[in-house]
Amino acid sequence: xxxxxxxxxxxxxxxxxxxxxxxxxxxxxxxxxxxxxxxxxxxxxxxxxxxxxxxxxxxxxxxxxxxxxxxxxxxxxxxxxxxxxxxxxxxxxxxxxxxxxxxxxxxxxxxxxxxxxxxxxxxxxxxxxxxxxxxxxxxxxxxxxxxxxxxxxxxxxxxxxxxxxxxxxxxxxxxxxxxxxxxxxxxxxxxxxxxxxxxxxxxxxxxxxxxxxxxxxxxxxxxxxxxxxxxxxxxxxxxxxxxxxxxxxxxxxxxxxxxxxxxxxxxxxxxxxxxxxxxxxxxxxxxxxxxxxxxxxxxxxxxxxxxxxxxxxxxxxxxxxxxxxxxxxxxxxxxxxxxxxxxxxxxxxxxxxxxxxxxxxx
Amino acid sequence: xxxxxxxxxxxxxxxxxxxxxxxxxxxxxxxxxxxxxxxxxxxxxxxxxxxxxxxxxxxxxxxxxxxxxxxxxxxxxxxxxxxxxxxxxxxxxxxxxxxxxxxxxxxxxxxxxxxxxxxxxxxxxxxxxxxxxxxxxxxxxxxxxxxxxxxxxxxxxxxxxxxxxxxxxxxxxxxxxxxxxxxxxxxxxxxxxxxxxxxxxxxxxxxxxxxxxxxxxxxxxxxxxxxxxxxxxxxxxxxxxxxxxxxxxxxxxxxxxxxxxxxxxxxxxxxxxxxxxxxxxxxxxxxxxxxxxxxxxxxxxxxxxxxxxxxxxxxxxxxxxxxxxxxxxxxxxxxxxxxxxxxxxxxxxxxxxxxxxxxxxx
DNA sequence: CCTTATACTGCAACCGGTTGCACGCCGGCA
DNA sequence: TGCCGGCGTGCAACCGGTTGCAGTATAAGG
Numbered sequence: 001x002x003x004x005x006x007x008x009x010x011x012x013x014x015x016x017x018x019x020x021x022x023x024x025x026x027x028x029x030x031x032x033x034x035x036x037x038x039x040x041x042x043x044x045x046x047x048x049x050x051x052x053x054x055x056x057x058x059x060x061x062x063x064x065x066x067x068x069x070x071x072x073x074x075x076x077x078x079x080x081x082x083x084x085x086x087x088x089x090x091x092x093x094x095x096x097x098x099x100x101x102x103x104x105x106x107x108x109x110x111x112x113x114x115x116x117x118x119x120x121x122x123x124x125x126x127x128x129x130x131x132x133x134x135x136x137x138x139x140x141x142x143x144x145x146x147x148x149x150x151x152x153x154x155x156x157x158x159x160x161x162x163x164x165x166x167x168x169x170x171x172x173x174x175x176x177x178x179x180x181x182x183x184x185x186x187x188x189x190x191x192x193x194x195x196x197x198x199x200x201x202x203x204x205x206x207x208x209x210x211x212x213x214x215x216x217x218x219x220x221x222x223x224x225x226x227x228x229x230x231x232x233x234x235x236x237x238x239x240x241x242x243x244x245x246x247x248x249x250x251x252x253x254x255x256x257x258x259x260x261x262x263x264x265x266x267x268x269x270x271x272x273x274x275x276x277x278x279x280x281x282x283x284x285x286x287x288x289x290x291x292x293x294x295x296x297x298x299x300x301x302x303x304x305x306x307x308x309x310x311x312x313x314x315x316x317x318x319x320x321x322x323x324x325x326x327x328x329x330x331x332x333x334x335x336x337x338x339x340x341x342x343x344x345x346x347x348x349x350x351x352x353x354x355x356x357x358x359x360x361x362x
Numbered sequence: 363x364x365x366x367x368x369x370x371x372x373x374x375x376x377x378x379x380x381x382x383x384x385x386x387x388x389x390x391x392x393x394x395x396x397x398x399x400x401x402x403x404x405x406x407x408x409x410x411x412x413x414x415x416x417x418x419x420x421x422x423x424x425x426x427x428x429x430x431x432x433x434x435x436x437x438x439x440x441x442x443x444x445x446x447x448x449x450x451x452x453x454x455x456x457x458x459x460x461x462x463x464x465x466x467x468x469x470x471x472x473x474x475x476x477x478x479x480x481x482x483x484x485x486x487x488x489x490x491x492x493x494x495x496x497x498x499x500x501x502x503x504x505x506x507x508x509x510x511x512x513x514x515x516x517x518x519x520x521x522x523x524x525x526x527x528x529x530x531x532x533x534x535x536x537x538x539x540x541x542x543x544x545x546x547x548x549x550x551x552x553x554x555x556x557x558x559x560x561x562x563x564x565x566x567x568x569x570x571x572x573x574x575x576x577x578x579x580x581x582x583x584x585x586x587x588x589x590x591x592x593x594x595x596x597x598x599x600x601x602x603x604x605x606x607x608x609x610x611x612x613x614x615x616x617x618x619x620x621x622x623x624x625x626x627x628x629x630x631x632x633x634x635x636x637x638x639x640x641x642x643x644x645x646x647x648x649x650x651x652x653x654x655x656x657x658x659x660x661x662x663x664x665x666x667x668x669x670x671x672x673x674x675x676x677x678x679x680x681x682x683x684x685x686x687x688x689x690x691x692x693x694x695x696x697x698x699x700x701x702x703x704x705x706x707x708x709x710x711x712x713x714x715x716x717x718x719x720x721x722x723x724x
Numbered sequence: 725c726c727t728t729a730t731a732c733t734g735c736a737a738c739c740g741g742t743t744g745c746a747c748g749c750c751g752g753c754a
Numbered sequence: 755t756g757c758c759g760g761c762g763t764g765c766a767a768c769c770g771g772t773t774g775c776a777g778t779a780t781a782a783g784g
Binding site for chain 4: 050057
Binding site: 032033034035045046049050053077078079080081082083084085086 | 739740741742743
């Protein structure tokens with residue numbers, strides 16, 4: 001094969017490969033490697049590789065010719081080969097507990113929407129998302145997936161971010177990003193919502209709309225984000241000169257059931273309650289259910305503000321007034337910032353603004 | 363390096379590598395390839411490869427020695443290298459729509475639980491699960507993921523199994539498995555539930571417990587599984603000598619909202635309704651909510667039987683009587699049978715038994 | 725004792741990319 | 755005319771596994 005003079009038009013270059021349209025159709029199915037493209041373009045496979053990666057080393061005409069050839073023949077680069085060669089997988093792992101019930105259920109709806117958000121955020125970056133099932137007390141999964149070159153890093157969300165596990169990951173130098181708050185001592189990437197503000201604006205809205213006895217129905221008491229939301233709740237009350245009544249504060253575990261039971265407790269403690277700020281939409285659904293089962297009306301008798309703005313808050317029969325967490329953006333940032341960390345080592349800690357979405361329950 | 367005589371005890375073989383415990387600790391971090399293991403074991407890397415893959419070619423002692431070395435040094439085989447060499451990715455793709463709201467929301471809870479089931483089912487098989495986001499009208503994703511060697515095949519569930527897409531996959535010869543029913547003409551792998559029986563036993567139970575006017579609240583009218591469930595419903599009624607009242611039949615779209623609106627329609631058409639068989643737990647939740655909002659009691663005034671037995675049916679405040687689909691088993695079979703198809707070309711069509719779970723709503 | 729079968733093991737090619745380095749060709753300048 | 759530098763390209767090694775085939779040692783059989 002002789003090399004083509006570069007000053008010839010592209011169409012002639014094509015024909016110079018010595019195959020007509022029909023033959024090309026036949027080959028379409030067999031063009032699988034950059035070497036095939038190289039043969040078609042009369043160049044070496046290094047040139048093809050560089051051209052497809054937009055390397056500045058390559059002459060522009062050559063690059064375009066090769067790229068259009070690749071397009072024409074529907075060439076897909078071989079991921080394992082590239083990953084092997086480059087020693088990175090271009091894949092992130094989404095950590096979830098192995099016994100799927102814990103994660104893949106309505107109780108973890110926020111985590112699942114976040115999964116969708118991360119998946120969407122990853123697409124434009126050319127990365128893939130792998131589901132990484134983890135045994136609760138196993139500590140080897142990280143090395144297992146990392147050292148085998150299956151993923152370049154991990155995304156941890158609510159259900160899998162126990163303190164102990166995070167510390168271990170940090171100690172082992174595993175690249176990961178966390179949905180949640182950063183820690184003072186150790187440095188790792190995080191994305192979280194502005195929970196203080198969330199708690200504050202929810203409560204302020206209830207105050208502003210004339211509610212007198214505003215309850216706080218929290219998530220797990222030991223979670224930082226819950227503490228922050230509670231802090232925001234107190235701030236709003238204090239600013240309004242209200243008394244902080246401990247009987248107005250109860251905690252659940254984010255589940256629908258706990259929304260019901262916690263609401264029951266709250267109403268027993270404070271029968272004159274006329275509003276409640278609930279730490280998740282799923283719990284809010286439970287709370288509303290309980291309130292209605294008592295013969296009270298939402299929002300007339302008791303106003304309810306949820307948290308997260310899940311889709312089910314929007315499409316519920318009685319659409320929920322709630323604090324929106326920007327889940328698509330959160331997913332995008334989890335994806336982008338983890339990849340940035342992997343590539344550059346830059347640690348980012350993002351705090352996302354939240355916003356009050358007024359619907360029908362308050 | 364001289365080869366070790368095989369009749370020497372294992373412990374000596376270890377020492378023969380000429381490194382003490384401390385050195386071995388040091389190396390622990392650098393043992394990344396089978397070549398490293400080969401050096402340690404004084405064998406060639408082919409032998410290590412075969413030993414780790416339990417090849418019968420390898421002497422049992424040698425194999426055990428190598429395997430324990432691998433364990434000791436915490437060796438993880440390099441996935442890209444193996445995938446490249448074997449020309450398979452050992453990874454399955456779970457197809458979901460790209461704009462995540464469509465999939466990763468409570469409306470698609472069954473699909474999400476199935477995702478968890480597939481993930482769990484895949485683990486013991488040594489396969490990974492990749493999230494494959496698909497643009498609704500894109501037809502190139504399959505080749506994109508397959509030809510790039512990122513996945514060996516696909517799992518399709520409810521939200522992504524439009525007829526057109528399936529036909530295209532079949533025509534292109536893409537390996538996939540479907541949650542749903544097989545088609546008479548084309549042959550591909552499927553796993554589905556026994557919807558006729560499901561519809562029948564739900565209805566029979568309502569008849570047996572003395573209900574007189576039993577409604578059918580279906581999923582989308584054009585879905586085969588819905589037709590089967592309706593067929594089962596009719597069978598039960600006919601067997602009991604009941605009249606088939608078309609006013610007792612309404613349809614929704616599996617969503618919570620549609621459960622509410624369809625229930626409303628049903629009660630308007632048949633105010634004396636005293637039971638309803640609903641095609642999904644999520645819709646059942648909506649139906650129950652509407653019934654209660656009318657001041658009627660569940661199950662005293664109106665009995666409700668759901669479908670799927672999602673976790674939320676179990677943990678709901680008023681646990682739902684429902685038709686259990688064995689989701690963990692479904693996931694396991696989707697995983698196993700797709701892999702079997704990929705490896706052997708055997709097409710399987712499984713119909714899973716369903717079962718009535720009696721709780722509080724009927 | 726020699727032949728041949730058997731049981732292991734090693735060599736080397738291969739999977740399909742990436743990339744450091746060498747090389748050829750060109751124009752510009754002395 | 756000769757030398758130099760830069761641009762564009764190709765060669766070949768490498769990433770870390772798998773596997774066909776050849777080779778060796780040992781045992782079995784004649």
